[in-house]
Amino acid sequence: MRLAKPPTSCKVPTPRDLARAIVNALGDDSRAMWLEPSHGSGVFLRAISELGVPKSRIIAVDLDRTCSPSDRFAQTFRGLDFLRWAEKTNLRFDRIVGNPPFLSIKSLPISLRQKAENVLDINEQPIGRGANVWYAFVLASLRVLKKGGSLAFVLPSASEFANYSVAIRDAIGETFGSVELFRCARPLFEDVQEGTVVAVARGYQKPPCLVRKRRFKTKESLLVGLSTSGKLNGHKCRARTPQALGSTTTLGSIAKIRLGGVTGDAGYFLMNERRRQELALPEEALTPIVSKAKHLRSHSIDRQVWADLKAAGERIWLFSPSPELAKAGKTKEYVALTPEAGGCNKEAYKVSIRAPWYCTPLPSPADAFLSGMSQGGPWLCINEMRKLNATNTLYVVSFETRTRELWYMWALAMFSSIAQKQIRRIGRRYADGLVKYEPGQLGEVRLPRLRVDEDYRSLYARAIRAFTTGDARTARELADSLQL
Numbered sequence: 001m002r003l004a005k006p007p008t009s010c011k012v013p014t015p016r017d018l019a020r021a022i023v024n025a026l027g028d029d030s031r032a033m034w035l036e037p038s039h040g041s042g043v044f045l046r047a048i049s050e051l052g053v054p055k056s057r058i059i060a061v062d063l064d065r066t067c068s069p070s071d072r073f074a075q076t077f078r079g080l081d082f083l084r085w086a087e088k089t090n091l092r093f094d095r096i097v098g099n100p101p102f103l104s105i106k107s108l109p110i111s112l113r114q115k116a117e118n119v120l121d122i123n124e125q126p127i128g129r130g131a132n133v134w135y136a137f138v139l140a141s142l143r144v145l146k147k148g149g150s151l152a153f154v155l156p157s158a159s160e161f162a163n164y165s166v167a168i169r170d171a172i173g174e175t176f177g178s179v180e181l182f183r184c185a186r187p188l189f190e191d192v193q194e195g196t197v198v199a200v201a202r203g204y205q206k207p208p209c210l211v212r213k214r215r216f217k218t219k220e221s222l223l224v225g226l227s228t229s230g231k232l233n234g235h236k237c238r239a240r241t242p243q244a245l246g247s248t249t250t251l252g253s254i255a256k257i258r259l260g261g262v263t264g265d266a267g268y269f270l271m272n273e274r275r276r277q278e279l280a281l282p283e284e285a286l287t288p289i290v291s292k293a294k295h296l297r298s299h300s301i302d303r304q305v306w307a308d309l310k311a312a313g314e315r316i317w318l319f320s321p322s323p324e325l326a327k328a329g330k331t332k333e334y335v336a337l338t339p340e341a342g343g344c345n346k347e348a349y350k351v352s353i354r355a356p357w358y359c360t361p362l363p364s365p366a367d368a369f370l371s372g373m374s375q376g377g378p379w380l381c382i383n384e385m386r387k388l389n390a391t392n393t394l395y396v397v398s399f400e401t402r403t404r405e406l407w408y409m410w411a412l413a414m415f416s417s418i419a420q421k422q423i424r425r426i427g428r429r430y431a432d433g434l435v436k437y438e439p440g441q442l443g444e445v446r447l448p449r450l451r452v453d454e455d456y457r458s459l460y461a462r463a464i465r466a467f468t469t470g471d472a473r474t475a476r477e478l479a480d481s482l483q484l
């Protein structure tokens with residue numbers, strides 16, 4: 001695929017004095033390999049060269065094919081998408097420095113967008129198009145950074161609080177020996193109003209990490225601050241995982257997870273509303289069900305959501321008459337049909353072993369539904385409709401507690417970092433990209449205890465809204481922020 005040109009809006013060169021101060025803050029050592037992942041007109045290349053680093057130890061990449069006089073300071077590769085390049089190259093670096101593009105992934109031309117949105121986050125999930133290109137650059141840079149290496153980037157001030165950067169901040173404690181964030185109250189670039197942060201991270205994969213945040217009023221004072229980089233005291237990152245593990249409980253100890261009803265002959269037992277009307281079956285002869293992962297659309301399912309599925313022609317009825325109904329009218333006629341005429345295959349194993357054959361056993365109570373087969377990972381859809389159940393393409397969850405608010409709380413806890421880490425390990429991946437989760441293994445997932453007395457119904461609704469639109473981070477942040 002031919003790559004698009006870089007959008008003009010992202011070509012904002014770094015002021016020379018700032019580039020020099022950042023490069024000096026990282027410093028060289030005699031064998032260090034340097035990388036500038038989007039060198040543009042080469043401000044950083046010049047600064048690295050001024051530090052005495054020979055061209056043989058500097059690699060530079062840029063999408064823009066237009067050469068610049070500073071290209072002579074490095075081995076430069078133009079017309080390349082850094083995000084693609086980082087995935088394929090065998091080169092590894094001791095210093096990575098630059099000013100990555102600030103652009104929303106959504107706004108990229110397709111030839112660039114596909115790669116950017118599929119860059120894997122720290123949690124191994126694609127970052128999605130809600131993130132920004134600079135974030136993809138940071139993640140891709142980590143892939144090519146050597147153990148013990150350092151990285152310094154000019155980032156938008158949003159990097160300190162944007163949702164999509166939380167994962168990277170969370171991971172800091174596990175990935176770098178120290179991180180310094182230099183923030184300036186005034187814009188550092190002449191034509192850019194956005195505040196700027198300079199992030200300097202040292203000692204890749206050599207935790208525990210020290211974090212230092214410093215604020216400056218002017219660019220000049222920030223440059224002075226950078227000259228003392230690496231020499232300040234900071235605070236230690238929170239050690240998150242051990243602290244949190246102390247107060248966890250398994251999903252299996254608070255809820256039962258079972259397969260939905262196994263009909264033995266889905267073609268006969270499952271139907272949509274049109275078919276029910278054609279057969280003139282009374283509603284009492286059927287049980288409302290959900291029968292597909294795509295029927296689980298939001299944090300809960302109620303009568304209205306189910307009615308929408310019904311109106312959309314989905315198979316949401318399970319034929320399950322009482323013995324009395326089965327002896328009368330149209331229900332009796334349907335029960336009596338031969339297989340050739342569209343009746344049930346009574347020799348099917350599951351049908352043959354039950355009495356009466358037309359009563360599919362269903363798990364009860366059905367407090368929530370869960371798809372064991374999904375791309376994004378399993379999540380709970382709380383059942384708010386009386387008598388609604390599910391067939392065996394879905395799992396049915398029955399909670400110990402009858403306090404509904406707590407169902408939402410545990411459902412949210414499944415999005416916590418602790419739970420997600422375990423869930424990722426138990427999924428079995430299939431060639432089509434789907435991942436399967438077994439009920440037994442799901443039951444062993446440890447969930448953190450969350451604070452009581454929160455409005456978990458609306459918090460969970462928010463988490464699922466984010467999750468189902470590709471923003472798993474927001475769901476995770478919500479769950480983590482309520483952890484005890």
Ligand SMILES: C[S@@+](CC[C@H](N)C(=O)[O-])C[C@H]1O[C@@H](n2cnc3c(N)ncnc32)[C@H](O)[C@@H]1O
Nearest residue numbers: 006012013014038039040062063064081082099
């Ligand atoms: C903000 S400018 C910074 C240029 C230079 N690093 C500096 O500081 O002056 C961003 C640069 O990213 C380049 N760029 C944009 N998307 C890219 C991509 N996917 N791969 C490599 N370079 C890219 C642009 O061509 C532009 O030169």
